[in-house]
Amino acid sequence: MKFLQLLLSLFLAFLLCAMPLIKAQDVPPIPTAAPTPPNGESGVPNGPPGPPAAPTTVQTPTISTYYPPYAGN
Secondary structure, three states, X not given: OHHHHHHHHHXXXXXXXXXXXXXXXXXXXXXXXXXXXXXXXXXXXXOOOOOOOOOOOOOOOOOOOOOOOOOOO
16 A cells, blocks of 8 residues: 555656646747748849759669579579
C-alpha cells in the first residue's frame, strides 16, 4: 500500500511540475512576411539583381551491369 501511495504522489508531483510546460506549448506563432532572397527579388524594377541561374545538370550515361554466371554451364 505504501508503494502505491508513493507512485501516486510521484505522479501528482510530475503533473504539477509539467503543467506550466504543457500550457506554454499553446502559444500561437507570430505571423511573419514571406522570406525573400538576400539580394532581392529577381525581375523587380529599380531593385538589385536576383540570384544567378544554376547550371543544368549533365546527364550521365547508363552503364550495363550484366555479369555472366561464374559457375559455367
